[in-house]
Amino acid sequence: MNLVFLLEERSAKFLLEILLPKILPSGTTYQLIAHDGKQDLAKSIPRKLTAWNTPETKFVVLHDQDSNDCIALKANLRAMCKNSDKEVLIRIACRELESWYFGDLHAVSCAYGRDLTPLTLKSKYRNPDKIGNPKQELRKLVPEYEQIAGAKTIGPYMDLLNNTSTSFNVFLKGVQQLIAN
Amino acid sequence: MKIESLEIKNYKVFKSVKVNNIPNMAVFLGKNGSGKSTFFDVFGFLHDCLISNVKIAITKRGGFAEVRSREAQGDISFKIQFRPNDDEPLITYEISIDQNSKGQVYVRSEVLRMRRGQHGAPWKILDFANGEGTAAEGELKTYEDVQLATRKPQKLESADILAIKGLGQFKDFVAVNQFRKLIEDWYVADFKIDYARDRQDVTFSEQLSKVGDNLAAVTKYLHDNYPERFADILKKMRERVPGVQDVQAKVTEDGYIVLKFQDGKFKNPFSAKFVSDGTIKMFTYLVLLNDPEQHVLLCIEEPENQLYPELLAELAEEFRQYSRKGQVFVSTHSPDFLNAVELDEIYVLTKRGGYTTIEKASDNPIAKSLYLAGDKPGTLWREGLLEGDTL
Known part of the structure; x- marks a missing residue:
């Protein structure tokens, strides 16, 4: 079984490079394809689905919600897949990848050498998927945070079972189910 | 120490240019020949003026007629606004250079002033023209010292050296020595x-x-x-x-x-x-x-040469991290480097009719709204949407 992940940008690629080996059964091959932002990803999806013909390949599209309506966004993305009969899992990071880090402040604490775990209880961060501008918020807590470097340093410390971000858990579950079927 | 804005008049391709709201990391984008290297040379020029004198700085660059913008009549001038630290006043350094009737290059005016708060009247720290002028005198360490000091007439050894070099009383005053350091150590x-x-x-x-x-x-x-x-x-x-x-x-x-x-x-x-x-x-x-x-201040010329796209994104992050302590200016024409940079960090250089203009990318409403909708700056650049012509 081969999984092809279509991603908005590079930091997601680096994060998944670290996390996927922990959840995928051995023998699963995967490719992580980073694009240059939303429009680039949107143009790429129909092409990839049509032309990527390796047998037993399933696709995962991971998109940031940003300021869009989650349901409408998912419907839009699903529409891009309509001309292909390939199996595509669409998952949204609510609102950005950084929400997933807020879901595991212990990992962030280990990565940057300071204890941010007390903030988990703060009303602003209790529900990571509801944080308005997670990247900005994270930069406030960790001024030296940069996207690619952050994915590489936070990723290894992430606990896949106890993240408080719903979209993160839904993503993981979706991928695991995709392989199981 | 951060430069917040910069004005250039009559320096080579920059007839009249204002660069405002400069962030810690600023990326200067333009096609080949648009003037990116000349922009960095502004600091090289000031460096030579400071270390040597204006005559040598001009001679090194081919003479006054070569350096002053084509068909310009006025003097060459620069205005730099900087802040030594977040909670310190905004300092303005203005210098203009001209050539007298005998063909000698000299400093026509050089003024350093500071402004406390948004609305205070500026205090002149020094005010010189043609080698003479007034400057705060005494032991000057703090802003208070400078504000309270009397202004005394002084003369420099010659009209082609900079007052910020020639006046000893400022060697301990942070605003002057930080600015000197920026120009001297410019790299x-x-x-x-x-x-x-x-x-x-x-x-x-x-x-x-x-x-x-x-x-x-x-x-x-x-x-x-x-x-x-x-x-x-x-x-x-x-x-x-x-x-x-x-x-x-x-x-x-x-x-x-x-x-x-x-x-x-x-x-x-x-x-x-x-x-x-x-x-x-x-x-x-x-x-x-x-x-x-x-x-x-670090100036980086076109880092994209010989680096593959992924590494460019990582390098952009390294520059940004560095810029939390020291300011970084990067020149580029690479869409891949731009994709790793924020729109607010970008200035576009466009050559029109022989002169170059510098515009902040986020001041372009079309570019800004496309960016907010998810287009990356490199893509916008490739599509020709970052240049001033679209306004």
């Missing part, structure tokens, strides 16, 4: 990797040259004198460039110094000759960014 990086590949003669080098040809010597210097910093560089190197475990500068028996890169998988290290361009270039930038003598 432009234009690395040519091939020079770093060959073995080099053993020399003592603390700082990288503009083209980076003394990389091996600087590596050895850092390794021998700043082991913690060197360990940080290696750590970053391992994170950013997979496969590199260690870098060493080895002195050979016949008196040369060579760089060796250790791949984690192989027992023997590779000589720099056999290592990819990207690896050496990334290492050079990491050495630059970890210089113990921190630069107040």
Whole structure:
């Protein structure tokens, strides 16, 4: 079984490079394809689905919600897949990848050498998927945070079972189910 | 120490240019020949004016007629607004240079002023023209000292040196000495990797040259004198460039110094000759960014040469991290580098009718709304949407 992940940008690629080996059964091959932002990803999806013909390949599209309506966004993305009969899992990071880090402040604490775990209880961060501008918020807590470097340093410390971000858990579950079927 | 805005008049292709709201890391984008190198040369010019004098700075660049913008009549002038620290006043340095009837180049006016708060009237710290003027006098350390000091008439040794160099009383005053440091230590990086590949003669080098040809010597210097910093560089190197475990500068028996890169998988290290361009270039930038003598302003010429897209994104992050302590200006024409940068950080240089204009990319409403909708700056640049013509 081969999984092809279509991603908005590079930091997601680096994060998944670290996390996927922990959840995928051995023998699963995967490719992580980073694009240059939303429009680039949107143009790429129909092409990839049509032309990527390796047998037993399933696709995962991971998109940031940003300021869009989650349901409408998912419907839009699903529409891009309509001309292909390939199996595509669409998952949204609510609102950005950084929400997933807020879901595991212990990992962030280990990565940057300071204890941010007390903030988990703060009303602003209790529900990571509801944080308005997670990247900005994270930069406030960790001024030296940069996207690619952050994915590489936070990723290894992430606990896949106890993240408080719903979209993160839904993503993981979706991928695991995709392989199981 | 941060430059917040810059105005240029009649300097080569910059007839009249204002660059405002400059962030810690600013990226200057333009096609070939648009004036990016000339923009950095503004600092090179001020550097020469300060270290030597305006006559030499102008002569080095081909003479007054060459340096002053074509068909311009007025003097060459610069206005730099900077803030030594977040909670300190905004300081304005203005200088204009002209040529007298005898063809001699001189400083027509040079004014340094400071402004406390948003609405206070500015205090003149010094005000000179043609080698004479007034300046605050006495022991000047703090802003209060300067504000309370009397202004005394003074004369410089000549009309072609800068008052900020010629006046001794300011050597302890932070606003002046930080600005002097910015201009004196100004550094432009234009690395040519091939020079770093060959073995080099053993020399003592603390700082990288503009083209980076003394990389091996600087590596050895850092390794021998700043082991913690060197360990940080290696750590970053391992994170950013997979496969590199260690870098060493080895002195050979016949008196040369060579760089060796250790791949984690192989027992023997590779000589720099056999290592990819990207690896050496990334290492050079990491050495630059970890210089113990921190630069107040770093100018980086087109980092995209010889670096593949993924590495460019990582390099952009390294520059941004550095810019939290020292300001970084980067010139580029690479869509891949731009994709790793925020729209607010970008200034577009466009040459029109022989002169270059500089516009903030986020002031372009179309570019801004496309950016907010998810288009990356590199894509917008490729589509021609960042240039001033779309306004």
